[in-house]
Amino acid sequence: MDTKRGWLKQSFGKRLNSIHSWNAWIVLLLTVTGIVLSIGAVRGELGSLRVTLKQLHIYLGVASIVLIALYAPMIRKHWHQIRARRNQRANLVFVLALLVGWAASGVILWQFRHLPPALNNTALFVHDLLTWVGVPYALYHAISRSRWLKRQQRLDQAAAKAAPPPAAKPTPAAAEDATEKRSAAQAVIAALKESPITRASFLRLVAGVLLVIAVGPAFYRWIKGAFDTGGSTTAEYIASDGNKMLPPPAPLPDSAAVVGGGAKGNFRIYTVTEIPAFSSDSWKFAISGLVDQPNTWNWEEFLKMKRTVQVSDFHCVTGWSVYKCTWEGIPLKQLLAAAGVQSKAKFVKFYSGDKVYTDALSLDQANGDDIMVAVMMDGKPIPQKLGGPVRLIVPQMYAYKSVKWLQAIELIEKEHMGYWEVRGYDNDAWVDASKA
Structure with a gap:
């Protein structure tokens, strides 16, 4: 009861930050345990540990659902706070869709013995698809929100503030005179200062491209297999048969x-x-x-x-x-x-x-x-x-x-x-x- 009161006494911002932090750790642990469980080559080495990992994955999933429930009463106020920030609103919608989709499909897979196999098959596809999309997005989000990148953004903002204010628009005669006096080197420097790409945005772009390069081919192979209704994959197994x-x-x-x-x-x-x-x-x-x-x-x-x-x-x-x-x-x-x-x-x-x-x-x-x-x-x-x-x-x-x-x-x-x-x-x- 004291814990509940303490939680309710916290400011809205602190509760929001706590939920965000806990969710980040739980998603990380779910990712690690889920990837290990999905690797067929290590099933034998894991042995009974695989069953323990599966139970841990389930418990972490339940904890994620609890966090969604704790956040639910806060959604309206949080949405109102970020009403002027389109990027944050889009991020919130996307993350909530991921978490709810993961939770719903995970519950179905958890209770698979009490549900029709066709429903389990669909839930597994949804769970895998959200993992392929959600894990790279979480990595990108973690990189783009890292302290180092935020520091780069602050430096960019400070440099922009330190730039001299634009001069008043000169008269045609003065402008002609100024153009004649401006050296080629000064023109290059002025053009660079007007560059629309900051260091922070460039680093985000690089991080996104690298993630696409790293994950893209494996995702393509998975999606190709997932939408193969049967036949071609078995034909590949027959063609490469070692017997x-x-x-x-x-x-x-x-x-x-x-x-x-x-x-x-x-x-x-x-x-x-x-x-x-x-x-x-x-x-x-x-x-x-x-x-x-x-x-x-x-x-x-x-x-x-x-x-x-x-x-x-x-x-x-x-x-x-x-x-x-x-x-x-x-x-x-x-x-x-x-x-x-x-x-x-x-x-x-x-x-x-x-x-x-x-x-x-x-x-x-x-x-x-x-x-x-x-x-x-x-x-x-x-x-x-x-x-x-x-x-x-x-x-x-x-x-x-x-x-x-x-x-x-x-x-x-x-x-x-x-x-x-x-x-x-x-x-x-x-x-x-x-x-x-």
Whole structure:
């Protein structure tokens, strides 16, 4: 209560400055944590720290919303104070739009399990777009409002005040006489003094240009990918595929026709290790553990197994989705039935070919009709970057259950906690929260 009274007793200007300072620090911390969380290459190194960073990012977002709420009663008076300053008004509108947009999209991503995937996808796009725009703007704002640049501005203003007042307009005869007497050097100096560009404005311009040069190419690549509705990015992954799997799988008719119409959306490449590459000369697939018929297949043997085609969506726990993927592969329950699951088996454990990542499903979950050991997507072999040559597909769960580079299945009696589950993720990863 005393803190609240102390806040209310402060002058309007002090409260405004406090909110501005706190907001600057929170935006800085949100930027740092957000960038670290978005870097797929360091996911493995971060481990459980990534979950902690995610929670910190959420708490900082909530704190930002609190600051917006504290500022809300002050908007009218602040707007009135800067009524004659168009630049400040434009800055205020822009910053408020950024903060409210970040907050709204962030809340949706925070509560993703209770909201439709399509809404999460839109929120992620908005959140990313505002970050691409807002972070460079915040940097520019910090530079343009820095003490050093303000000092340059004060020096410019002092120099302008120190300049001699303009002389009275001379008569035509006097002007003619003055022109004759003015030397070429004096004319140059006079022209320089009349230059419209001050040091401070020039430095702001340089800072803006440098930020555009630094951020522009990466932003272009992001916006190009964000508006690609699917197909071209996957084609790039196929073209640069590092796997050497021969012969390639021959697609079934429905797979070749891409009955789902082609994947809608873009996959984001996440991995906890370096992306492995595989060759059919050495690749093996195995099923073992609590089964009556353990087995091992090489690539050619694996391709001879009966496959089916299904169309399903793919949802990542970070908020993005890819819709209507046409998958071709072996239903998991078909593999389990052929192996002969023993009565003691309660869980199915999956091993990635990266030799690090594992995950598991209960036996009941693993017998779902749409769970597939996939070898093709949209009529093409699954590329290396998307988890090929073989990956697990669990459509009704978030994608950390859909193990990439799948090479082994083991039936076990005791529950196994997967790579991300031991680092804080939910073991039951249902997309539909009602199943959790």
